Amino acid sequence: MTTKEDGGGEDDDMDFDDWTSVGRGRGRGKEKVLKEGRVIGSQNSKRNLEECSSDEENRAVRKKVTNEEFKVILKFRNEDMSVNLSPIQVSREIKKKLGEVEFVKTLRDGNMLIKCKSEEQKNKCMQIDNICKKVVREKLIVGENRVSRGVITGFTLEEALERLKKNIQGGEVRRLKRLQKHVNGEKIESLSILLEFQGEVLPDKVKIGFMSFSVRPYVPPPLRCFKCQRYGHIAAVCKGKQRCAKCGGDHRYDECGVDVQMKCCNCGGQHNVAFGGCEARKKAAEIQQLRTIKKITYAEAAKSVQEKRTVQKSQQVMSSTSSEPSQILKSGMEITMDKLILFMAYVINCTDQVKQKTEKI
Ligand SMILES: [Zn+2]
Ligand SMILES: [Zn+2]
Ligand SMILES: [Zn+2]
Structure with missing residues (x-):
């Protein structure tokens, strides 16, 4: 073989x-x-x-x-x-x-x-x-050859990957690769190594020689469509309109002018669509993270993140508009506390009765 x-x-x-x-x-x-x-x-x-x-x-x-x-x-x-x-x-x-x-x-x-x-x-x-x-x-x-991906970090660029692969203990490594990072818009090699393990369960740690390294789950960067610039699909299956990554206009990036005002077509902000601080990108990254950790579909993760964000927003609105809602919340808390004390008293009472009964027996 x-x-x-x-x-x-x-x-x-x-x-x-x-x-x-x-x-x-x-x-x-x-x-x-x-x-x-x-x-x-x-x-x-x-x-x-x-x-x-x-x-x-x-x-x-x-x-x-x-x-x-x-x-x-x-x-x-x-x-x-x-x-x-x-x-x-x-x-x-x-x-x-x-x-x-x-x-x-x-x-x-x-x-x-x-x-x-x-x-x-x-x-x-x-x-x-x-x-x-x-x-x-x-x-x-589908369902066969399941793998899990994790990242270990702290490996200098001189470290030979094949030798590293042979020396990793604590999981069956199928493939490994050095991850890259963006520095000032340029991609450079990082100190982190991406490992693909055989099997669905990602090990917490691996050993290399006498040293132990913790493995964190690998979250791939969010998938962005190069045609409509939205997240979660690629251009080959895109049903959206052509959008420019730089100005948000209905043309391709390479057809965009030189001194054009930057505008993100996903959030409306004054930045390139791929900017790390973009709210839409942050949301997409959150979806990707949830999807990876909970092992659910993109649609399920997107729904869950959307719900969480809606709740967060409504809470922000509630606390910023007036103090009344928080008062209601406070009084609500008091009621629950009262009920809790009553309940505890009841439980103590019951256990007392039980004690008496057992003593009789
Ligand atoms: Zn698209
Ligand atoms: Zn443009
Ligand atoms: Zn944006």
């Missing part, structure tokens, strides 16, 4: 998705082992027992996959990402390649989700190498 490793931190893109996946290679390896086991098993009764148990495991895995409803995500090549496909053409091609499927959906990140009707169809789907000439670079079965 050969596993390709990436160069590590050489390209500018922070996205892990450009990396060569080693997960599927491992999967194939396991399959081979099982098949070999079966061949030997037919000649040996003891082996047969083992085969049974591994078959049971297989069944359990199959059951889990059934729960995931045969969903496959096709990830497209970056250069093909912006190619828009006709839904009619896509449907025709998928019907030709797979037959009737449950549904097909273009995801927010531009990739494609196909819900198949059977295991067999799902396996066929895993063989697809393009959709209407849009090249598929990776295929993922």
Whole structure:
């Protein structure tokens, strides 16, 4: 079995998705082992027992996959990402390649989700190498090969990543990459290393030699559309209008004038749309953080952040308009305190009675 490793931190893109996946290679390896086991098993009764148990495991895995409803995500090549496909053409091609499927959906990140009707169809789907000439670079079965991403920090630029990978204990590291940071609008290498672990549970700590490093969850930067400049989707799936990142006008960034007044089309502020202090960007970052930590969908995280912000705003309005509402709150508190004291007295009373009764017995 050969596993390709990436160069590590050489390209500018922070996205892990450009990396060569080693997960599927491992999967194939396991399959081979099982098949070999079966061949030997037919000649040996003891082996047969083992085969049974591994078959049971297989069944359990199959059951889990059934729960995931045969969903496959096709990830497209970056250069093909912006190619828009006709839904009619896509449907025709998928019907030709797979037959009737449950549904097909273009995801927010531009990739494609196909819900198949059977295991067999799902396996066929895993063989697809393009959709209407849009090249598929990776295929993922939803629910399989789950990974978790974390960051450790304090590594000088001289530290060789491959050597580091070999020496990390406390979790199975699939890939690692040096993170970059923005300084005065320029991207430079940071002291932090992004680690991708096999499995859903992120370790709290890893050890390198005798030293221990705490692992914090990795929160990817918010996804911003280069067409409409809004957060949460990419240009390939954008339904919005063209907006300039610099002045907010209805033209592309490279078509913008030189001495134009900066205006953010997301919050109205006098800054470039990507400015770190932008309220809209802060909100998008908050959504991204919630999404990562709670492992929920973008829509769920966005709803939750919106609700939280609405509550915060109404509280601010309440405390700033007049003192009356806070008085109401105060008197409300007093009532609850009174009730609490009564309740406690009641509880003490009850326990006293119980004591008396038990003493009698
Ligand atoms: Zn957009
Ligand atoms: Zn402009
Ligand atoms: Zn803004």
